[in-house]
Amino acid sequence: MDRTASHNLDTTLTSQSTNHLSPVLGRVRIVRVALDTPLPTLFDYRTEQSVTPGQLVQVPFRRRQIVGIAWELAQKSKVKPDRLRAISTVLVEMPALSEEWRNLIAFAANYYHRGIGEVALQALPGHLRTPTRWARLFSLSSIQCYRLVEGAAVSLRDNVPIRLRAQRRLAMELIESGVLDAQKARTLCSKASEVIKQWVAGGWVTIETVTLNSAESTFNVLNSSTNNDYAKHIAQIKVANIYKDASLTADVKSTSSSSDEKTLTVCQAHAVSTIAKAIDTRLENSPFTPFILHGVTGSGKTEVYLRTVAKVLQEHKAQVLILVPEINLTPQLECVFRARFPREVLVILHSALAEGDRAQNWLSAHRGKARIVLGTRLSVLASMPYLRLIIVDEEHDPSYKQQEGLRYSARDLAIWRGSHLKVPVILGSATPSLDSWKHAKKGRYICMTMPERGSPDAVLPTVSLIDLEIEKKRQRIVVQEGLSQQLLDAVRDRLKCGEQSLLYLNRRGYAPVLACDACGWVNDCSRCSAHLVLHKLERCLRCHHCGIESRIPNTCPNCGNLDLAPLGRGTQRIEEALSKHFPNARLARIDADSTRRKGSAQGLFEKVHAGHVDILIGTQMITKGHDFRNVTLVGVLNADAALFSHDFRAAERLFAQLMQVAGRAGRAARADSPGDVLIQTRYADHPLFNALIRHDYEGFANQQLEERRQASLPPYTHQALLRAESKKLAQAMDFLKIARTMAKISELADPLLSLWDPVPMSMVRISGIERAQLVIESPSRTALQSFLSVWIVKLRSLRSPVRWHIEVDPLEI
Ligand code: ADP
Ligand code: ZN
Ligand code: ZN
Numbered sequence: 001m002d003r004t005a006s007h008n009l010d011t012t013l014t015s016q017s018t019n020h021l022s023p024v025l026g027r028v029r030i031v032r033v034a035l036d037t038p039l040p041t042l043f044d045y046r047t048e049q050s051v052t053p054g055q056l057v058q059v060p061f062r063r064r065q066i067v068g069i070a071w072e073l074a075q076k077s078k079v080k081p082d083r084l085r086a087i088s089t090v091l092v093e094m095p096a097l098s099e100e101w102r103n104l105i106a107f108a109a110n111y112y113h114r115g116i117g118e119v120a121l122q123a124l125p126g127h128l129r130t131p132t133r134w135a136r137l138f139s140l141s142s143i144q145c146y147r148l149v150e151g152a153a154v155s156l157r158d159n160v161p162i163r164l165r166a167q168r169r170l171a172m173e174l175i176e177s178g179v180l181d182a183q184k185a186r187t188l189c190s191k192a193s194e195v196i197k198q199w200v201a202g203g204w205v206t207i208e209t210v211t212l213n214s215a216e217s218t219f220n221v222l223n224s225s226t227n228n229d230y231a232k233h234i235a236q237i238k239v240a241n242i243y244k245d246a247s248l249t250a251d252v253k254s255t256s257s258s259s260d261e262k263t264l265t266v267c268q269a270h271a272v273s274t275i276a277k278a279i280d281t282r283l284e285n286s287p288f289t290p291f292i293l294h295g296v297t298g299s300g301k302t303e304v305y306l307r308t309v310a311k312v313l314q315e316h317k318a319q320v321l322i323l324v325p326e327i328n329l330t331p332q333l334e335c336v337f338r339a340r341f342p343r344e345v346l347v348i349l350h351s352a353l354a355e356g357d358r359a360q361n362w363l364s365a366h367r368g369k370a371r372i373v374l375g376t377r378l379s380v381l382a383s384m385p386y387l388r389l390i391i392v393d394e395e396h397d398p399s400y401k402q403q404e405g406l407r408y409s410a411r412d413l414a415i416w417r418g419s420h421l422k423v424p425v426i427l428g429s430a431t432p433s434l435d436s437w438k439h440a441k442k443g444r445y446i447c448m449t450m451p452e453r454g455s456p457d458a459v460l461p462t463v464s465l466i467d468l469e470i471e472k473k474r475q476r477i478v479v480q481e482g483l484s485q486q487l488l489d490a491v492r493d494r495l496k497c498g499e500q501s502l503l504y505l506n507r508r509g510y511a512p513v514l515a516c517d518a519c520g521w522v523n524d525c526s527r528c529s530a531h532l533v534l535h536k537l538e539r540c541l542r543c544h545h546c547g548i549e550s551r552i553p554n555t556c557p558n559c560g561n562l563d564l565a566p567l568g569r570g571t572q573r574i575e576e577a578l579s580k581h582f583p584n585a586r587l588a589r590i591d592a593d594s595t596r597r598k599g600s601a602q603g604l605f606e607k608v609h610a611g612h613v614d615i616l617i618g619t620q621m622i623t624k625g626h627d628f629r630n631v632t633l634v635g636v637l638n639a640d641a642a643l644f645s646h647d648f649r650a651a652e653r654l655f656a657q658l659m660q661v662a663g664r665a666g667r668a669a670r671a672d673s674p675g676d677v678l679i680q681t682r683y684a685d686h687p688l689f690n691a692l693i694r695h696d697y698e699g700f701a702n703q704q705l706e707e708r709r710q711a712s713l714p715p716y717t718h719q720a721l722l723r724a725e726s727k728k729l730a731q732a733m734d735f736l737k738i739a740r741t742m743a744k745i746s747e748l749a750d751p752l753l754s755l756w757d758p759v760p761m762s763m764v765r766i767s768g769i770e771r772a773q774l775v776i777e778s779p780s781r782t783a784l785q786s787f788l789s790v791w792i793v794k795l796r797s798l799r800s801p802v803r804w805h806i807e808v809d810p811l812e813i
Contacts, residue, residue: 030046030073032074034069034116034117036066040109040114042116045059045084046085046086046087047090051087052070055091056069056070057088058089069117071116094363095367104417107413112808113788124362127355127356128362144207149203149206156175156202156204167191170189173188174205187343264303265454268300271293272311274291274446275424290415290418291425291447291448293448297664300453300454301428303454305393309337313371317368319373321391322375322390322391322393323377323392323400323410325397326397328624330350337374341372345364347364348373349373350378351378366382366384377400380410392426392427392428393428395429395432396432429656430660431655432697434708438715453667459666459674460695461674463695465681465684466484471485482638487678488581491581491633495614497632500628502628502635503578504635507569508570509572510573511533511536512567514531514564514565515564516563517561523541525548526548527548527765528545528763532548533570535572535593545767546768571591582614586613586614589617608626623657628664634661634676635677636658642654649811651704652704655697659697662677688700717778718777718778718781719777720775720788720809722736723774725769726803729771736772737758739758740755740774747787753784754777758773759773
């Protein structure tokens with residue numbers, strides 16, 4: 001496929017001369033540059049300076065100067081020489097992006113049917129895409145370096161006794177890399193500056209002061225952000241203090257020494273050694289196999305990660321990437337990893353970081369300086385030249401799928417990246433996704449199971465159901481509040497013992513509907529096909545889809561009735577009810593509303609960890625990963641809606657969610673009082689709940705897979721969506737109908753391919769835009785992909801005013 005195109009030239013602009021014109025090198029080269037445009041092409045530019053693929057460049061594009069990535073070099077261009085514009089600047093200060101990274105980007109662009117430039121540029125932190133930021137990012141103040149004198153290696157080594165371990169480390173590192181910055185030297189040997197002075201006197205080492213620019217071109221693995229990193233280090237120590245509630249302090253202590261004191265359980269030891277074997281045999285031509293670490297909540301998956309990371313980091317230049325599904329989970333894991341690896345550079349990458357920090361962290365990973373990168377899905381696209389291990393924690397989590405722009409699955413890209421590099425990928429979960437589970441059953445992934453909790457005194461909680469039908473008959477339920485007597489009694493017991501309860505309801509606000517008893521009016525959003533949610537605390541009605549807010553009406557706008565009733569319950573209403581039942585209890589509510597302010601979520605979690613909360617009420621924000629030590633009761637208020645969803649993945653998601661929330665109970669409990677999980681339901685006979693009571697993930701997963709197989713649903717088939725959006729549904733539907741006819745007759749008749757009829761989406765309108773979609777399905781990924789590649793070109797040629805996109809492997813249809 002020819003990816004080049006002539007760009008839209010603006011003839012009124014004379015192309016800018018390059019900043020680095022080299023009169024000696026007269027030869028003009030062609031560079032194909034990736035730019036962030038919707039066009040899936042590379043753009044040709046000429047240059048007379050030397051350019052390496054992977055370098056950042058600044059080029060004129062239409063009337064602007066924009067940042068691109070030199071993607072490949074070429075001898076010739078289809079663009080006429082006099083129309084070929086010149087590259088303005090080459091960012092020599094940054095090491096080129098590696099071929100491995102470019103391959104990853106090219107794969108993602110190809111697989112998800114987006115432009116290479118679009119994917120590549122959006123994978124970079126914002127500041128790197130902004131030339132005005134380059135100066136600050138790269139020409140930081142000068143730094144001090146130590147350089148090994150040529151030919152001095154043997155003599156230096158012989159002169160540093162082995163028993164002086166820190167000095168020896170410093171010497172070996174210098175011999176290995178030839179040059180070291182002062183900060184790195186200090187981390188290797190705290191007395192580095194004195195030791196180096198002696199070595200200078202001995203004639204083995206010279207001290208140099210370099211500004212970053214020249215440093216970069218001399219040796220590009222050098223750290224540029226010394227002071228900044230130090231400040232960050234201090235900040236991170238502060239984070240570490242957050243989790244110092246009594247029980248966790250013990251943990252941090254035991255892991256802070258580099259000798260691992262925890263005795264592994266049999267299952268942990270097995271997992272660690274299996275992965276270790278894969279790491280050791282990497283160089284021999286062993287086939288790539290991802291690992292599934294299927295461990296129940298509290299089974300100690302983190303310890304397996306830690307040991308594996310420790311093993312990988314023994315290699316001189318290795319880097320590891322750890323993915324978590326949610327920003328809120330980074331501080332806790334960060335803390336654990338920092339405590340275990342106090343001397344390693346660890347950086348965080350997620351979308352809520354300040355742009356400057358994100359750029360610094362990203363660069364640190366790109367330079368190979370950060371050895372541990374911990375981040376959310378976007379970090380799967382980070383440049384890590386020495387990547388040797390990828391961990392995807394809670395791999396089943398739908399948050400790994402990006403829902404806009406490049407609709408990628410970070411988990412799937414992680415697996416691709418791992419297989420390409422032949423490095424281990426660990427997919428950790430208590431409830432692996434059915435996709436992964438299917439691979440495990442086929443033997444394509446190696447599955448390691450940890451069925452028991454890691455800590456010897458903690459056992460899995462007892463899960464039981466509260467049958468709401470029976471409770472209702474016995475009049476033991478306060479209908480309006482949605483709280484059964486049995487659950488309230490259980491909470492009261494915990495309060496008496498000074499233990500924490502956690503109540504889970506996946507719906508924020510006060511009530512999902514405000515309705516009129518007299519005429520049946522309900523408060524719908526004018527712009528979405530959804531009800532407005534009553535927010536009592538904020539005194540407004542709010543749409544959870546488009547964000548529009550309005551005042552709460554005093555009377556029915558339709559009939560004037562004064563009795564407007566909130567129907568259903570959200571977290572605010574539960575909080576209100578509980579504060580009536582337990583006026584002396586300390587309540588906390590964690591949901592998207594109570595954590596809107598930056599940092600407030602962290603504050604609330606800290607309060608829970610520190611034991612300043614008796615009852616925690618929350619949405620799925622509280623279900624994931626958090627190691628709440630003192631929670632012994634988990635109550636699930638209403639999970640029934642998901643049982644009858646039209647989405648075939650609803651059961652899989654519900655099971656995972658309930659297992660996760662149940663896993664918050666009794667994590668540090670003693671065997672004489674295991675945690676309790678109480679689930680309120682009207683469908684106490686449902687097989688999903690039965691599997692849950694037995695903690696039977698396997699039974700549930702196998703049964704679900706069998707259903708999917710019989711119905712030919714994913715993972716037994718592969719899907720893509722063509723989605724169209726327009727102010728008028730009819731227009732979107734028309735576009736899809738035309739799109740369907742653009743598939744060839746042969747394709748429509750292909751037994752490997754099915755194109756469904758276009759349908760409006762189940763939630764048609766959001767923010768005044770109406771949406772429809774068409775599903776394309778095939779048991780063969782290759783067949784699906786090759787169809788999409790041809791089809792998308794035809795769709796682009798339609799130049800339709802309707803907005804549309806293709807989504808590969810959609811999670812929601
Ligand atoms: P998971 O991530 O599998 O839900 P964690 O990794 O958070 O579980 O571990 C749960 C708890 O068990 C942690 O407090 C951890 O310190 C403890 N733990 C893990 N492994 C061991 C072990 N081998 N011995 C004692 N305690 C352990
Ligand atoms: Zn009315
Ligand atoms: Zn709305």
